[in-house]
Amino acid sequence: MPKLNENYLKLKDSYLFAEIAHRTAIYTKEHPDKPLIRLGIGDVTRPLGSSILKALHEGVEEMADTATFKGYGPEQGYTETRDAVAAYYKSKGVDVDSDDIFISDGAKSDTGNVTELFAHNNVILIPDPVYPVYVDSNIMCGNQVTYIKGDAENEFLPMPDERQHADIIYICSPNNPTGACYNKEQLKVWVDYALKNEAVILFDAAYEAFISDPELPGSIYAVEGARRCAIEFCSLSKTAGFTGTRCGYTVVPKELVFTASDGQSMSLHAMWNRRQSTKYNGTSYIVQHAAAQVFSSEGIRECRENLEYYKANARLMADTLSELGIRFFGGVHSPYIWFECPDGMDSWECFDYLLEEIQVVGTPGAGFGENGKNYFRLTSFGTYENTQEAMKRFKRLLGK
Amino acid sequence: MPKLNENYLKLKDSYLFAEIAHRTAIYTKEHPDKPLIRLGIGDVTRPLGSSILKALHEGVEEMADTATFKGYGPEQGYTETRDAVAAYYKSKGVDVDSDDIFISDGAKSDTGNVTELFAHNNVILIPDPVYPVYVDSNIMCGNQVTYIKGDAENEFLPMPDERQHADIIYICSPNNPTGACYNKEQLKVWVDYALKNEAVILFDAAYEAFISDPELPGSIYAVEGARRCAIEFCSLSKTAGFTGTRCGYTVVPKELVFTASDGQSMSLHAMWNRRQSTKYNGTSYIVQHAAAQVFSSEGIRECRENLEYYKANARLMADTLSELGIRFFGGVHSPYIWFECPDGMDSWECFDYLLEEIQVVGTPGAGFGENGKNYFRLTSFGTYENTQEAMKRFKRLLGK
Numbered sequence: 001m002p003k004l005n006e007n008y009l010k011l012k013d014s015y016l017f018a019e020i021a022h023r024t025a026i027y028t029k030e031h032p033d034k035p036l037i038r039l040g041i042g043d044v045t046r047p048l049g050s051s052i053l054k055a056l057h058e059g060v061e062e063m064a065d066t067a068t069f070k071g072y073g074p075e076q077g078y079t080e081t082r083d084a085v086a087a088y089y090k091s092k093g094v095d096v097d098s099d100d101i102f103i104s105d106g107a108k109s110d111t112g113n114v115t116e117l118f119a120h121n122n123v124i125l126i127p128d129p130v131y132p133v134y135v136d137s138n139i140m141c142g143n144q145v146t147y148i149k150g151d152a153e154n155e156f157l158p159m160p161d162e163r164q165h166a167d168i169i170y171i172c173s174p175n176n177p178t179g180a181c182y183n184k185e186q187l188k189v190w191v192d193y194a195l196k197n198e199a200v201i202l203f204d205a206a207y208e209a210f211i212s213d214p215e216l217p218g219s220i221y222a223v224e225g226a227r228r229c230a231i232e233f234c235s236l237s238k239t240a241g242f243t244g245t246r247c248g249y250t251v252v253p254k255e256l257v258f259t260a261s262d263g264q265s266m267s268l269h270a271m272w273n274r275r276q277s278t279k280y281n282g283t284s285y286i287v288q289h290a291a292a293q294v295f296s297s298e299g300i301r302e303c304r305e306n307l308e309y310y311k312a313n314a315r316l317m318a319d320t321l322s323e324l325g326i327r328f329f330g331g332v333h334s335p336y337i338w339f340e341c342p343d344g345m346d347s348w349e350c351f352d353y354l355l356e357e358i359q360v361v362g363t364p365g366a367g368f369g370e371n372g373k374n375y376f377r378l379t380s381f382g383t384y385e386n387t388q389e390a391m392k393r394f395k396r397l398l399g400k
Numbered sequence: 401m402p403k404l405n406e407n408y409l410k411l412k413d414s415y416l417f418a419e420i421a422h423r424t425a426i427y428t429k430e431h432p433d434k435p436l437i438r439l440g441i442g443d444v445t446r447p448l449g450s451s452i453l454k455a456l457h458e459g460v461e462e463m464a465d466t467a468t469f470k471g472y473g474p475e476q477g478y479t480e481t482r483d484a485v486a487a488y489y490k491s492k493g494v495d496v497d498s499d500d501i502f503i504s505d506g507a508k509s510d511t512g513n514v515t516e517l518f519a520h521n522n523v524i525l526i527p528d529p530v531y532p533v534y535v536d537s538n539i540m541c542g543n544q545v546t547y548i549k550g551d552a553e554n555e556f557l558p559m560p561d562e563r564q565h566a567d568i569i570y571i572c573s574p575n576n577p578t579g580a581c582y583n584k585e586q587l588k589v590w591v592d593y594a595l596k597n598e599a600v601i602l603f604d605a606a607y608e609a610f611i612s613d614p615e616l617p618g619s620i621y622a623v624e625g626a627r628r629c630a631i632e633f634c635s636l637s638k639t640a641g642f643t644g645t646r647c648g649y650t651v652v653p654k655e656l657v658f659t660a661s662d663g664q665s666m667s668l669h670a671m672w673n674r675r676q677s678t679k680y681n682g683t684s685y686i687v688q689h690a691a692a693q694v695f696s697s698e699g700i701r702e703c704r705e706n707l708e709y710y711k712a713n714a715r716l717m718a719d720t721l722s723e724l725g726i727r728f729f730g731g732v733h734s735p736y737i738w739f740e741c742p743d744g745m746d747s748w749e750c751f752d753y754l755l756e757e758i759q760v761v762g763t764p765g766a767g768f769g770e771n772g773k774n775y776f777r778l779t780s781f782g783t784y785e786n787t788q789e790a791m792k793r794f795k796r797l798l799g800k
Contacts, residue, residue, distance in 0.1 A: 001598035001658055002567040003519035004666045008674060043471040048463045056463070058688065060456040063448045063645065070644035071443040105681070106504055112679030116540065119403035140516065168404040200401035238679075244470035244685040245463065258401055266404045274408060278536045279512030281505070281637075284684055285644040286456065319580045 014132065016367035017041075020351070026400045028072050029356055036355075037390045039378045041246040041361045042176065042335070044241040048290075048310060049302025052240065055293035059286035070285040075277045077103025077249070081288040084295040085249050094221045096251055100185070100269065102276055103283050106248040107206050107235035113279075114250075116233065117271045122167035127158055129368035129375070131176045131204070151371055156180040156338070160193035167199050171220070174207040177368045177377045178338040179330015181216055187223045194229040200256065200268070203231040206248075209239040209307055209370060211333040227253040233266065238335065240303045241296040247283055247291045310335050313380035313387040321390040324398050337378040338365070342398055348375045358393035407542045414532065416767035417441075420751070427755055436755075437790045439778045440763045442576065442735070444641045446709060446718065449702025455693035475677045477503025477649070479487035481688040484695040485649050494621045496651055500669065500674055503691070505684050506648040507606045507635035512537040513679075514602060514631065514650075517671045522567035526768035527558055531576045535769075544675070551771055556580040556729050556738070560593040567599050571620070574607040577768045577777045578738040579730015581616055587623045594629040600656065600668070601630040606648075610640040610709055611733040627653040631668065638735065640694040640703045647683055647691045675738055687722040710735050713780035713787040720791040724798050737778040750776045757789070758793035 007251065020040060048056075062068040067296075076082070079098070086098040104110050111133055120142050125133065126134050128147040135219035138145050146164070149158040156178035160166075171190060174181040182190075194201045201220060219234075220226045232251040236242035256268040283291075293299045299399075318331035321339055328339035341350035347364035354360045365372030428436065448456075457592035462468040476482070479498070504510050511533055513519060520542050526534050529549040538545050546564070550556035556578035560566075571590060574581040582590075594601045601620060608618035619634075620626045632651040656668040683691075686695035693699045718731035721739055741750035746765035754760045754776075763779075765772030771797040780787065 002522050002600050004658055004660060004668075004671070005517055005519055006660050006666075008517075008666070008671050009660060011674065014674075014677065041472075045466065045469065045471065047465055047469050049462075053460060053464050056460040057457060060453060060460065061606075063456070063641075064450075064453050065447055066445060067443065069447050069641075071445065071641075072441075072643045105684070107680040109679060116531050117405055117408075119405055122402050133678060140675070140678065142798070217697065241469075241471075242683075243472045246681065246684040258404055260404060260406050261410060264409065266406075266408070269406075271408050274411065275540070276416075277414065278533060278540065279509060281508040281643075281646065284646040284687055285503070286686065287684055 001338050005140070007140055010139050011136060014136070016363070020361065020363065023352070023355065024361055025162070031094045034359050035036070036359045036361050037382065037386045038361045038389065039390055040361045040378050041346070041381070042358035043088055043243050043381060044306070045381050045383070046237060046241055046306040048241055048245070049299060049305070051302060052290050052293050055290040056245075056286060062289075063092075063286070073285055074271065075103065075280055075282045077283060078285070078288050078292075080292045080311040084292040085387070088295040089221070090218060092218055092222070094219045096219075096221055097254075100251050100253050102250045102252065102272060103288055104248045104250060104276075104280070105283050106237060107204060107233040107250075108133055109203060110233050110248060110250040111202065113275065114272070114382050115141050115143065117268060118168060119388045123165055124168045125164075125166045126170045127172065127175070128370055129156075129365060129372035130170070130172055132368065134170045143341065144195065147369070149371055150175075150178060152327065152340070157182055157186060159186065159189055162193070166197050169194060169199055169201045171201055172202070172204040172206070173332040174210055174330070176207065177336055177363070177365065177372065178375075179332075179334030179336040180338075181211060181333040184215065184217045187217055187220060191220070191223045191225045191229060195225055198258070199229065201226070203232045205232055206235045207238055207334055208234060209303065210311065210335055216333060221251070226253045231256070236291055236294055241306055242291075245287055245290070247287050259362055262315060273355070279356075303337065309384070310380045313382060313384055316387055316391055319376055320394055326398065335380040337380070338375050339378070341374050341376050346373055347376055358390070358391070358397050360390045360393060405540070407540055410539050411536055414536070414636030416763070418420035420761065420763065423799050424755065433583045434759050436759045436761050437782065437786045438761045439782050439787065439790055440761045441781070443781060444638060444645050444706070444710075445781050445783070446641055446706040447697060448641050448645070449705070451696070451698045451702060452690050452693050455690040456645075456686060463686070463691075471694070473682040473685055473688070475680055475682045476673065477501065477683060478685070478688050479690075481692045484692040488695040489619060489621070492618055493624070494619045496619075496621055497519055497654075500649045500651050500653050501690055502652065503674060503675075504648045504650060504680070505646045507604060507633040507650075507685050508533055510633050510648060510650040510654070511602065511604060513675065514672075515541050516675055517542065517668060518568060524568045524570070525564075525566045525569045527572065527575070527578055529556075529765060529772035529775070530570070530572055530769060532768065534570045536565055538737060543703055547769070549665055549771055550575075550578060550580070552727065552740070556583055557586060559586065559589055562593070566594075566597050569594060569599055570604070571601055571603045572604040572606075572608055574730070576607065576734055577763070577765065577772065578775075579732070579735040579736040580738075581611060584615070584617050584623060587620060588733065589627045590622070591629060595625055598658070599629065601626070603630050603632045605632055606635045606714045607734055608634060610711065610735055612711070613733065616733060621651070629656045631656070636691055640699070640792055641706055642691075645687055645690070647687050713782060713784060716787055716791055717778055717780065720794055724794065726798065731780075735780040737780070738775050739778070741774050741776050742767040747776055748775055758790070758797050760790045760793060
């Protein structure tokens with residue numbers, strides 16, 4: 001009989017969205033006359049930009065003719081797409097070699113699969129609260145994780161504890177779910193700490209496009225020394241509305257070389273290249289062709305238009321919560337608003353309260369870790385009209 | 401310092417295609433007047449069918465409007481696509497629950513990632529020669545593998561050795577690279593052996609669309625009992641020319657339940673579902689929408705047209721080798737011809753010989769395992785004209 005990977009037994013059931021669906025279904029059944037406003041899901045809703053759509057159609061058309069047909073592409077991604085990503089970095093003032101960029105179907109795959117490059121006896125720091133994939137993918141392969149606490153005191157931006165050794169450090173900035181964003185000085189502290197510990201930072205920049213302040217780093221490589229200690233994951237999901245179209249990228253600098261137990265050098269770049277070549281067959285050409293267009297000046301302009309739409313929603317929510325005197329994080333450089341549940345409620349109580357009283361559905365913070373249990377996440381991906389209506393109801397319910 | 405996954409040091413360099421490229425580049429440089437005919441790469445070349453192209457365009461168009469826009473889809477795949485695959489199985493006389501089908505970006509990802517479900521102390525049988533991903537993905541996670549020998553004597557269709565216990569068994573039929581295809585009786589022996597050993601068969605059916613004889617099983621589920629012991633991987637790469645468009649699917653029957661060391665039941669279906677939900681974000685909607693069209697009657701007709709084109713190439717090669725008295729396998733229910741290198745050459749000698757004498761590039765069998773070292777793979781994915789010309793040269797060179 002095959003021995004199975006029993007680490008799976010240690011996973012908590014990922015019941016968060018199932019439970020939300022369950023509670024809303026019951027409510028809807030009992031109150032069919034009261035339509036819900038859903039501000040819970042972290043998924044985009046605006047259509048793709050027209051030049052990006054055109055590129056998708058072009059990619060399809062190339063499949064119609066033997067002369068332009070695309071079969072297997074390079075597992076690392078097409079040069080066209082890698083160069084476009086490198087140029088995007090350049091436009092943000094960051095130098096990244098096109099050759100260090102690996103195009104993929106999304107940051108979820110890459111942040112999950114990167115655990116394969118490491119042994120199972122590392123000290124792994126993971127913020128709490130955070131995107132659950134980091135924890136789950138480590139538990140699945142038998143790793144122990146050490147949580148680093150995000151809370152109101154550190155504004156959900158935990159900083160290194162010099163007494164704590166680390167080998168691998170996960171950082172998500174702007175953070176999902178809290179919306180908190182590290183500044184350059186703070187990231188520099190993390191990079192220095194990583195270099196001192198000879199640790200690797202796994203930096204998730206999936207929400208970088210929401211950063212409005214050019215002084216805030218949209219890439220860890222904006223920080224001196226990061227090429228020697230950091231892998232960066234990014235995605236077109238939020239940047240370009242590709243949650244259903246699927247494309248991401250991961251930067252693994254060639255400088256990331258460590259020593260094996262027998263003294264041999266091992267390059268993380270070479271290992272990731274081998275991992276992708278063996279277990280991935282490249283991202284759809286059609287999608288990659290459009291991804292290259294995303295980073296053209298026209299594509300960026302189109303994406304920005306959608307981002308501004310979401311940001312206006314975020315602003316509206318932030319203004320409302322400020323007005324109501326409710327403490328919150330995010331909402332400026334992030335599509336997420338992370339607010340403290342009022343009146344000492346825990347996050348599930350808050351969920352039920354908002355559902356029953358004003359029919360607004362959000363996400364209980366408990367789903368993102370122990371330190372989220374008194375917080376609540378709203379997202380700016382709804383329509384402006386719905387967000388406006390939801391905020392009107394917030395004022396009615398929570399105004400003094 | 402992070403401890404890295406040192407199993408990567410045990411991987412052999414995957415130098416096969418690099419070495420082929422290197423030798424052909426040298427030859428081309430020295431003989432610019434002698435154009436090469438490439439029959440080496442296992443990649444399709446014919447354009448997609450027109451109804452499938454139309455579905456791709458439709459999928460793109462849905463991304464243009466808020467009302468039809470698709471964001472995150474189910475990690476398991478859209479119902480439309482899963483149902484289409486289930487209906488395709490049905491048309492082949494095989495019952496597969498739509499619910500047991502997981503849509504992915506390709507069989508390479510799934511056959512690679514499936515190792516995650518198992519512990520590292522299983523007896524794993526892998527044929528030699530075979531598609532290198534099975535071996536490499538097991539080595540990468542620290543597993544030992546036991547080779548089962550394919551050779552001329554068993555027509556490259558190894559059968560179980562009842563004295564050998566197994567926990568996990570890889571079978572690829574029609575086989576890459578040998579083109580050999582198990583019949584139903586042979587697969588039944590494997591299924592019975594697996595059931596007796598309580599083993600899991602990992603069945604790769606990526607080339608099933610090349611099977612011409614309806615008596616030959618295009619799915620392991622055509623065999624009684626297979627739902628209790630087998631996972632099946634399949635792909636649209638060869639079936640529908642999706643090598644660059646990217647779509648595959650994996651069937652994990654709910655019957656596959658095993659016992660953990662503490663006596664708990666563990667379902668491979670639930671584990672794969674959890675794996676995909678955690679580390680995969682679903683296949684591009686645009687691609688999935690077209691994949692559903694592939695399995696419509698119109699889509700199947702279009703795909704068949706391309707398959708017939710490749711099959712005519714395979715027939716031409718098979719006829720030529722027969723005429724020349726060269727022993728070969730495959731070529732009938734497979735796009736691959738696997739022939740014994742003439743005059744006792746090893747496969748790299750044969751490579752150089754064909755390159756220098758008749759400028760035909762193929763793939764040395766040594767790249768697929770120890771037992772391939774005196775064999776050579778040709779593929780039927782070239783143009784008919786090139787295949788014809790290559791066979792004319794074979795006759796000139798190897799005719800008595």
